[in-house]
Structures are given as C-alpha cells and as structure tokens.
Amino acid sequence: EAGVTQFPSHSVIEKGQTVTLRCDPISGHDNLYWYRRVMGKEIKFLLHFVKESKQDESGMPNNRFLAERTGGTYSTLKVQPAELEDSGVYFCASSQGISGAGSPLHFGNGTRLTVT
Amino acid sequence: SQQGEEDPQALSIQEGENATMNCSYKTSINNLQWYRQNSGRGLVHLILIRSNEREKHSGRLRVTLDTSKKSSSLLITASRAADTASYFCAAVSGGYNKLIFGAGTRLAVHP
Numbered sequence: 001e002a003g004v005t006q007f008p009s010h011s012v013i014e015k016g017q018t019v020t021l022r023c024d025p026i027s028g029h030d031n032l033y034w035y036r037r038v039m040g041k042e043i044k045f046l047l048h049f050v051k052e053s054k055q056d057e058s059g060m061p062n063n064r065f066l067a068e069r070t071g072g073t074y075s076t077l078k079v080q081p082a083e084l085e086d087s088g089v090y091f092c093a094s095s096q097g098i099s100g101a102g103s104p105l106h107f108g109n110g111t112r113l114t115v116t
Numbered sequence: 117s118q119q120g121e122e123d124p125q126a127l128s129i130q131e132g133e134n135a136t137m138n139c140s141y142k143t144s145i146n147n148l149q150w151y152r153q154n155s156g157r158g159l160v161h162l163i164l165i166r167s168n169e170r171e172k173h174s175g176r177l178r179v180t181l182d183t184s185k186k187s188s189s190l191l192i193t194a195s196r197a198a199d200t201a202s203y204f205c206a207a208v209s210g211g212y213n214k215l216i217f218g219a220g221t222r223l224a225v226h227p
Contacts, residue, residue, distance in 0.1 A: 004158065033214065043159075043204065043217035056214060091158060098213040102147050102166065105215060107158030 002026065004108035006092050012114045018080040021111045025074070025094030032075050033095075033105060034067060038088035046090075049075060061086075082115045089113070122205060122221045130226050135192040137221040139205030140185075146208045148181060149215060150190050153202045162190075162203075195225045 005024045013019050025032045034046040046065070047057040051072035060067070064083070069075040079086055089110040097103030123138045141148070147166045151159040165172045165181045165188065172179045178191040192199055202222050206215035 031213075035217070040219070042219040043206075045214045045216065048214055059214075093159075102164055104149060104161035104164060105151075105159070107151075107160070109156070109158045 004092055004094050004106050006090075006108035006111050008111060009109065010112045010114075012116065013082055014116055015084055016081045018078065019082055019113060021077045021079075021090055021092075021113070023075045023077070023092030023108060025092070026096075026106055029094035029096050029106070030072070031095045031098060031103070032069060033093045034075070034077055035091040035093065036088050037091065037110075038085075043091065046077075079113075082113075084115050087113055087115045122203070122218045124221060125219070126222045126224070128224045128226065129195055131195060131197055133195055133225075135195050135199070135223055135225070137190045137203050137205075137223070139188045139190070139218060141188075141205075141207040141216075142186065143207075143209050145183075148179075148188050149206045149208070150177075150179060150188075151204045151206060151217075153204065153220070155201075159204065192223075195223075197225050197227045199223060200225045 007022045011019050030051050032049040035043050037043045045059040048055045049069045052069050066078045089112050091110045093105035093107045095103040095105050121140050145167050149164045150162045153159045163174045163179050165179050176193045181188045202220040204217050204220040206217045
C-alpha cells in the first residue's frame with residue numbers, strides 16, 4: 001500500500017507570506033494527524049481529524065494556522081501569514097483506528113518549512 | 117506541556133553493544149509507543165505497550181513499562197550500524213486519542 005505522502009518536502013518562504021502544506025493519508029485511514037517539530041525539540045501535536053471533522057485542534061498555535069480535510073481524504077495546513085517561529089518540520093500521520101485503542105500512526109516524511 | 121522526556125538525549129555505542137533508552141511521562145496513560153526516525157524521514161512505529169503490560173518483546177527490541185514510576189525503557193540488543201536513528205517515546209493519555217512525544221534520543225552505532 002502507498003504510505004502517507006506530504007508535499008512539498010521543503011519550503012522556504014519570507015515572513016508574512018503564505019504557505020500551504022498537503023498531506024495524503026493512507027487510503028482508508030479515517031484518522032489524520034498533524035504534528036510539528038521545531039529546532040530539534042519535542043514533536044508537538046497540532047490537530048486530529050476523524051474523516052472530515054476536527055476531533056481535536058488543541059495544539060494549533062494560533063489563528064494563523066488553518067487545517068482542512070476536504071471530503072475526508074487529503075488534508076491541507078495553511079500558515080498565513082508565516083512568522084519566523086513557524087519554521088520547523090511538519091509531519092502528517094494517519095491511522096485506521098484511534099491511538100487510545102492502540103492503533104499505531106503511519107507518518108509521512110514531513111515538510112521542512114523555513115521562514116526567513 | 118509535552119508528556120514524554122527521553123533520556124539520554126544522545127547515545128553513542130559500538131556495533132554489537134546493547135542500547136538502552138529511557139522515557140518518563142507525566143499523567144496516566146492508555147498505552148505507550150516507541151517510534152524511530154531516520155534522518156530526513158518520517159517516524160516509524162516500533163512497538164506498543166499497554167498500561168496493563170510490564171514488558172514486551174519484538175525481535176531485538178525489549179520494552180518495559182513501570183506505571184508506578186511513570187517510566188518506560190527501550191532496549192535494543194546486539195545493535196547494528198543500521199540502528200542509527202532518533203528514537204521517540206509517545207504516550208497516549210486516558211480519554212484522548214493523540215500521541216504526546218518527547219524530544220527523542222539520538223542513537224549512533226559505530227561499526
């Protein structure tokens with residue numbers, strides 16, 4: 001089966017610009033997660049979709065971040081306007097079941113975002 | 117704040133030696149998972165241990181869980197150069213469906 005794919009793999013933008021990251025989960029996986037790792041620190045949870053609904057968006061840093069999952073398939077994460085502290089690696093992951101029940105997450109390779 | 121805290125932050129060993137990484141967490145959990153990340157790649161699930169389990173094995177991996185101390189350890193036996201990667205523990209708290217990661221342990225295995 002195809003894994004989780006993320007696009008682009010790298011993005012370099014200037015402060016104040018807009019960037020949209022895309023994630024295609026494994027087909028059939030209802031659960032989709034976004035995580036971020038900044039400067040070698042811990043990997044932080046951003047949000048969790050179940051199909052097209054936001055189940056938990058408690059990790060979204062502020063209203064400059066907007067995540068969508070159209071039709072419960074792929075997801076996008078838009079940062080507008082980008083700030084320097086948004087730099088980091090953004091990971092998408094999907095799972096068939098929920099983490100609480102023990103379903104492992106399948107991760108994409110991440111998008112490395114650099115805001116200059 | 118994040119749940120998992122790995123110890124040590126970095127570990128350098130020779131091939132054939134065992135590598136032990138520790139993880140502590142703050143709240144009660146449903147399960148705890150260990151993931152591996154090779155440089156520039158995504159995280160790969162290694163092993164899961166549930167809150168009612170104390171030890172689990174998978175190939176050269178051995179995971180222990182001590183819920184009284186809120187800690188877990190990952191042991192890689194007979195390490196290989198290909199085991200060089202970052203290793204993360206991730207806790208799933210009761211009532212939630214998200215993994216809470218720590219900062220990871222960078223393992224370097226030298227031939």
